Amino acid sequence: MEGSVPEAVGRRPRSDAHEALRLWLRLFTTATLVERQLGTALKRGFGSSLPRFDLLAQLDRAPDGLRMTELSERLLVTGGNVTWLVRSLAAEGHVVRERAAQDRRGAVVRLTPAGRRHFRAMARAHERWIERLVGGVPPRDRRALARHLATLKQSVTTSEELA
Amino acid sequence: MEGSVPEAVGRRPRSDAHEALRLWLRLFTTATLVERQLGTALKRGFGSSLPRFDLLAQLDRAPDGLRMTELSERLLVTGGNVTWLVRSLAAEGHVVRERAAQDRRGAVVRLTPAGRRHFRAMARAHERWIERLVGGVPPRDRRALARHLATLKQSVTTSEELA
Numbered sequence: 001m002e003g004s005v006p007e008a009v010g011r012r013p014r015s016d017a018h019e020a021l022r023l024w025l026r027l028f029t030t031a032t033l034v035e036r037q038l039g040t041a042l043k044r045g046f047g048s049s050l051p052r053f054d055l056l057a058q059l060d061r062a063p064d065g066l067r068m069t070e071l072s073e074r075l076l077v078t079g080g081n082v083t084w085l086v087r088s089l090a091a092e093g094h095v096v097r098e099r100a101a102q103d104r105r106g107a108v109v110r111l112t113p114a115g116r117r118h119f120r121a122m123a124r125a126h127e128r129w130i131e132r133l134v135g136g137v138p139p140r141d142r143r144a145l146a147r148h149l150a151t152l153k154q155s156v157t158t159s160e161e162l163a
Numbered sequence: 164m165e166g167s168v169p170e171a172v173g174r175r176p177r178s179d180a181h182e183a184l185r186l187w188l189r190l191f192t193t194a195t196l197v198e199r200q201l202g203t204a205l206k207r208g209f210g211s212s213l214p215r216f217d218l219l220a221q222l223d224r225a226p227d228g229l230r231m232t233e234l235s236e237r238l239l240v241t242g243g244n245v246t247w248l249v250r251s252l253a254a255e256g257h258v259v260r261e262r263a264a265q266d267r268r269g270a271v272v273r274l275t276p277a278g279r280r281h282f283r284a285m286a287r288a289h290e291r292w293i294e295r296l297v298g299g300v301p302p303r304d305r306r307a308l309a310r311h312l313a314t315l316k317q318s319v320t321t322s323e324e325l326a
Contacts, residue, residue: 020297021290023309024197030316031194032239034187041325076195127184129325134183136318137311145311146186148304153193155299162204162292 027152034133041129046122051077053126055085056111056119059095065110094118190315197296204292209285214240216289218248219274219282222258228273257281 035050042048054077059066066074072082086109089095094115097107111119134142198213205211217240222229229237235245249272252258257278260270274282297305 018290019302019305019309020294023297023305023312024293026309026312026316027190027194028197029239030312030319031190033316033319034190037319037322037325045326076192125326127181130187131183132325133319133322134186134315136321137314139182141311141314142182142186144307145315146182146189148300148308148311149186149189149193151300151304152297152308153189153196156193156196156200156296158299159200159296162200162295163208163288 034130037133038126038129041125042122045125046118048122051075051085052089053077053119053122055082055089056094056115057123059109059111060116060119060123062110065098065108067106067108071109089115197293200296201289201292204288205285208288209281211285214238214248215252216240216282216285218245218252219257219278220286222272222274223279223282223286225273228261228271230269230271234272252278 039050042050042053054075055071058071058074062070068082068086071086075082086095086097090097093112095109096112097109099107137145202213205213205216217238218234221234221237225233231245231249234249238245249258249260253260256275258272259275260272262270300308
């Protein structure tokens with residue numbers, strides 16, 4: 001696993017007719033490579049993981065806390081069972097589950113002060129790591145890449161339902 | 164879940180100093196969007212999933228079959244437990260586990276003829292779907308995107324260990 005993605009060996013179609021597929025595989029393998037590196041580093045540096053980091057990040061920007069359903073909707077990283085993640089983070093003192101007094105939304109999850117410190121330390125490292133991973137791409141190419149990704153994202157968002 | 168990724172709302176840092184982080188989040192959310200769309204379509208169209216599709220794709224290009232360890236190493240999509248996936252695909256008649264006679268590598272997994280037909284039908288749909296998702300990106304931008312992604316991938320691959 002350790003950051004080695006077998007990628008397109010054999011998977012890459014040879015004809016130019018498969019250009020879109022090739023583009024997707026390149027995007028996907030690049031994203032997977034970065035995810036694995038970040039996951040490994042979060043584990044080594046903080047005993048954490050990307051799903052945990054993502055969950056804490058969502059809570060960090062929700063000072064009033066989030067209901068479990070809101071939390072699930074906002075998570076970017078899949079693969080972690082939200083209930084289980086919250087339980088484990090609560091056991092470590094990073095989050096608490098409280099019944100919201102003023103409204104009837106039911107229990108909300110929020111960061112503890114210790115959880116916030118833990119998240120902020122990870123967020124700083126996370127940003128440094130990404131800077132390092134992207135470091136080999138000249139600034140001009142980064143901007144072009146960001147622009148083209150925006151176009152692709154727009155294309156994906158506006159495309160009709162597939163099946 | 165259905166193809167809606169909340170992305171960078173609030174997650175996007177405001178200063179330009181966070182350019183690398185922004186780039187990564189854009190890449191990641193785009194990949195996640197595509198993955199969700201493909202996953203939903205595989206489910207609707209074939210009662211399948213991306214991890215299953217990925218597993219069958221690896222076997223499709225390994226006519227002699229693969230050991231479980233080889234299979235795990237080659238999978239691009241995480242999130243599916245390989246043993247469990249193989250068991251479920253075997254129960255449906257798409258793969259078989261056989262002891263390899265000539266060598267001592269232990270049991271290998273291979274596609275059945277029905278599994279191969281099933282995979283090929285999915286692969287054709289999968290390619291059409293990707294063509295559709297990428298359809299809004301002009302060919303010239305696709306090529307530029309592919310080029311810049313190659314640069315980024317190279318940067319990620321050659322960066323030193325993070326932590």
